[in-house]
Amino acid sequence: MHNTEWLQGSGLAADERGVVCDTFCRVLDTQGQAIEGIFVAGDVARWPQHLCDGDLIAVEHWGNAVDQARNAAHNMLSATVNYQEYKHIPSFWSSQFGINIKSAGLPNLGDEVMVTQGSVEQYRFVAAYGRQGRVIGAVTFDQGRWLEAYNTLIETGATYPPQFSAPDQPVDMQSQKAGFPAVVQHA
Incomplete structure (x- = not known):
């Protein structure tokens, strides 16, 4: 407000x-x-x-x-x-519980998300967010060195899911619906 x-x-x-x-x-x-x-x-x-x-x-x-x-x-x-157009790519960083978290783009507006690098289990990964078939955001957990590459994908409107081969790419990359899972009510 x-x-x-x-x-x-x-x-x-x-x-x-x-x-x-x-x-x-x-x-x-x-x-x-x-x-x-x-x-x-x-x-x-x-x-x-x-x-x-x-x-x-x-x-x-x-x-x-x-x-x-x-x-x-x-x-x-x-x-x-x-005049110059304002075409800012939002970004932020934070350290939480010893983990460095960095974000670029607008992951909150993504309709799909996929872990593209690293391991969620080890709290060291990159998640790419897509919206209407384009990369719109990325969030890194202790993988900040990759954020600039994802920022370029966001700036250029690269297709989602991103197509590249990373050495730490998960074996079974699966895109899924972005957002919070539904709350399950138990009787």
Whole structure:
């Protein structure tokens, strides 16, 4: 929830989910038209993400805030013909219980997932996420050195499942539906 109530009645496309902008970080009006000279960046910005067919997303992570602010500043200082589209690939990392976890893309929007490298049992693996036949995200557990290769697959819209031979590739790679398993109720 964002503190945008002060924008109510301004004519800007803003609500509790954030301020809507185009791929150049220009704020949109309530009719969906870009307003020249008004830009937005950071947690409050919702923009059409190229990885998910232009659906609006907001990424509440400092890496996105820095990159988007840089992109918005460039466009503020440039002639319209020199604007740069914001095509950020979200990423994060965390260490949990001695395991380094890294992510790229939008795995939360994947409709399929597959362990493509390593071993889940050893807590050292890479999982690739697909959406509508394209690689949309990857999560690594103590396998961060591979993330850049998966980031390239995401950026280029590579087909899912990814086609490559890795030395630590599981023998029976199986794609499965992404998401949380259904809760089984016992009587």
